[in-house]
Amino acid sequence: MMGSRFRAALTLAAGGLMAAGCGAGAAEPSGGGESAPSAPHGRVEGAQEAAEPQRRLVLADTSAGSLHTVDPATEKAAGVGKAGEAAGAEVAATDGRFAYFSSGGAATVLDSGAWTVDHGDHVHYYTSEPAVLGEVAAGGGLRAAADTAVSALASEAGIRILDRAALEDGEVARTAAGLDGATALPYGRRLVVVGEDGAVRVFGRSGESASAGIAEDCPDPRGQAVTRRGAVVGCSDGALVVTGEGASLEAEKIPYPDEGAGPVRSFHHRPQAPVLAGAAGGDGVWVLDVGAGEWSLLDAGPAAAVSAAGEQMPVLVLGEDGRLSAYDSATGERTARNRLMDAETAGASPAPALTIDTGRAYVNDPAADAVYEVDYNDDLRLARTFELEFSPDLMVETGW
Structure with a gap:
């Protein structure tokens, strides 16, 4: 390669950062009494x-x-x-x-x-x-989600809500302390919290109770995602999709079809895209189209990593054999395949990560000290190999 x-x-x-804003604020008047030019729209110091x-x-x-x-x-x-x-x-x-x-x-x-x-x-x-x-x-199983006000971390140690403006200023500061649950998603200017008992509660972003909660429950909550079509929490009996804003939040359950496969433990997708993918144990890969309200099961075999590119776009599966495959989510047909690594590397712990943005996918290979950039719109063509002088054991993609 x-x-x-x-x-x-x-x-x-x-370097600390000032909180992002979009107002064109005027500067203080100069010594001569004239106003200085206003800052460019959207400027961040x-x-x-x-x-x-x-x-x-x-x-x-x-x-x-x-x-x-x-x-x-x-x-x-x-x-x-x-x-x-x-x-x-x-x-x-x-x-x-x-x-x-x-x-x-x-x-x-x-x-x-x-x-x-x-x-x-x-x-x-x-x-x-x-x-x-x-x-x-x-704790283990860490997940993160954010809006303009807070960043929510959920793990086996519980929920931590961080002040977003403080993070942008370079400080790690908690807010909304005292919330208990398995999952917390900032959505619609609220915090949607799912407890270990499956109860779904809604809070303000400062931690105050904002409503009586949501009638739908979510037993055994694990996977989570925020999409353009709603916030999603994986449950043992399907997916809970929350939509709306403020006091008008509502939820519906998308139950699993009778396919005999286990529930997802995590969701993976292109940021904000409303098609999600998650491994179904060793039985293949679940794909959830949030907009259509439908699940489908890909016969992809055991997966080391999965992710979905979006509506009418491929689902990518890195198999435990080290081969990356692309699937048509509508038909379940495999459309391309490319070997990236050997089975020993693909099956290592932690498993390789597979991230997707608008044009490329990235897969880390710790054994080769490399990250592979793949063009998923061109038959999984290997576009570049980033050869590193360290072992990229864990990887995420930011900028979205």
């Missing part, structure tokens, strides 16, 4: 604005306890320093800008320095220097 060789320069980056999305891969070498970024646009890798809880980390999660690496006792919080601000009718894209911000208590 041909590719570019990156040298990972271990330089510790720093300390960040550079770009005309298109800025993606970054954030990776952890768990044996060395080091954190790194790779910029696919420039093909540059950089070390972001070391963090105590990165050593032996087992799980990586992201909320779009911030990455979290959990060792089962705490999670290291890293600002990737790449993010998107979506105002509905227009979008801003920003970059800044990445930096390690600190740690937060967390």
Whole structure:
């Protein structure tokens, strides 16, 4: 496999960020009594604005306890320093800008320095220097989700709600303390919390009770996702889809069909896309089309990693044999296949990650010290191999 060789320069980056805003605020009058020009619309102090999305891969070498970024646009890798809880980390999660690496006792919080601000009718894209911000208590099975006000972390140690503005200023600060549950999703200016007992409650983003809850329950909650068509929580009997906003949140259950396969334990998808994929134990891959309200089961065999690109787009499955396959989610037909690694690497723990953005998929290969960039719209063509000088044991993609 041909590719570019990156040298990972271990330089510790720093720099706090001002909270993102879209107002064109005027400056204080100058000494001559004239007003200074107003700031450009959408400006964020300390960040550079770009005309298109800025993606970054954030990776952890768990044996060395080091954190790194790779910029696919420039093909540059950089070390972001070391963090105590990165050593032996087992799980990586992201909320779009911030990455979290959990060792089962705490999670290291890293600002990737790449993010998107979506105002509905227009979008801003920003970059800044990445930096390690600190740690937060967390357990196994870490998951993350965010809106403009909070970042919600859910793990076996419970729920941690972090103040988003503080994170953007470089500080790890909790808010909405005291919430108990298995899953917490910021959605519709509320926090949707599902308890271990399956009860679904709704809170304000400061932790105050916002409603009597949602009538539908969600037994054995595990997988979660936020999409353009609603927030989704995986349950033992199907998927709970929450829609609406504020006091008008409502939910419906999409039950599993009678296929005999086990429930998903996690959902994977292109950010915001309303088609989700999750391994169905050793029985294949579940695909949930949130808009259509339908499940389908792909006969893909045991999977090391899965993800879905979106509506009328492929579902990607990295098999335990190391081969990446693309499937038509509507017909279940396999449309392409490409071997990326051997079975021993694909079956290692932690398993390789498979991330998807608008044009490419990325798969990490710790055994080869490499990340593979795949064009999933071109028969899984291997576009580039990022050859690294560290082991990319864990990987997430940010900038969305």
